[in-house]
Amino acid sequence: MATATKRPARLSDEQLAEVLELVKGADTVELKLTVPESSQRSTVAALEIDPLDAQIRQVFFFETPELALNKAGVVVRARRVQGKGNDSVVKLRPVVPADLPEELRKSPNLGVEVDALPGGFVCSASFKAKLPPTAVRDTILGGKPLRKLFSKEQREFFDANAPDGIELDELLVMGPIFVLKLKWSPLEFGRPLVAELWLYPDGSRILELSTKCTTTEPMQVAAEARAFLAKKGVDLSGEQQTKTKTALEFFANELSAGQSG
Numbered sequence: 001m002a003t004a005t006k007r008p009a010r011l012s013d014e015q016l017a018e019v020l021e022l023v024k025g026a027d028t029v030e031l032k033l034t035v036p037e038s039s040q041r042s043t044v045a046a047l048e049i050d051p052l053d054a055q056i057r058q059v060f061f062f063e064t065p066e067l068a069l070n071k072a073g074v075v076v077r078a079r080r081v082q083g084k085g086n087d088s089v090v091k092l093r094p095v096v097p098a099d100l101p102e103e104l105r106k107s108p109n110l111g112v113e114v115d116a117l118p119g120g121f122v123c124s125a126s127f128k129a130k131l132p133p134t135a136v137r138d139t140i141l142g143g144k145p146l147r148k149l150f151s152k153e154q155r156e157f158f159d160a161n162a163p164d165g166i167e168l169d170e171l172l173v174m175g176p177i178f179v180l181k182l183k184w185s186p187l188e189f190g191r192p193l194v195a196e197l198w199l200y201p202d203g204s205r206i207l208e209l210s211t212k213c214t215t216t217e218p219m220q221v222a223a224e225a226r227a228f229l230a231k232k233g234v235d236l237s238g239e240q241q242t243k244t245k246t247a248l249e250f251f252a253n254e255l256s257a258g259q260s261g
Helices: 013-025 037-046 135-142 152-161 218-231 243-260
Strands: 028-035 055-063 074-081 086-092 110-117 120-131 172-184 193-199 205-213
Touching: 013 110, 013 120, 028 037, 028 218, 037 205, 055 135, 055 243, 074 135, 074 152, 086 135, 086 152, 110 218, 120 152, 172 243, 193 243, 205 218, 205 243
Parallel strands: 028 110
Antiparallel strands: 028 205, 055 074, 055 172, 074 086, 086 120, 110 120, 172 193, 193 205
8 A cells, every 4th residue: 555656776966966955954864765565574684673672653644635735745743652752743845945934944943854765855844842741642532622732833834834724723633653663773884773664554564764864974874874785685676655645645545435435
């Protein structure tokens, strides 16, 4: 069921020039790779990933039945994280860092990040907020207004970028998606690596490997990561899958099927 996007394994010269320009104005860079389902078990074994070390997360998305926010490049979500507090995010993508208002960039709660994957990239701006440990569960199960999960900054960011007429409290809850997240530092790689396994209600799954770096070193880190993963036998040529879009399309299709039934 996972939504897959076929991409060339490498960026073109034009894409490379564009992503390097975006990186100049970003705060961080995250290099990502999704592993085909057929190679996930071998990848877990090759990287010596122990699932019992993983942190459990629940991810909830808030959308319209027609996925109007996703079409406008807006993502609204909240998470429950095992052993930690909850959090919420309002994200806009794609963005050009230089075009963002100066007052937004001054906020300590706004992060501008370039996500790069084989053959593609996107720059996003995200307003994040920390929440009490039971905030998400209490809001969703208790039927409380969704806006309570978002700060004033997040609500203003949403109002500025969401399609006209869409209100936070009117959004549908889509989820949860269960996620297993593990962060470790392989000795042969020399820097932190993250594995996220997204488990979808229909039994499909997405395994994503990622590492973050500063805006001054993406090319070097990308080359090092590629060499490390290739040495471990990880499939670097698979179709790249989008975790959020896959989740939204699943729940939207489920909703549509329920209404037609």
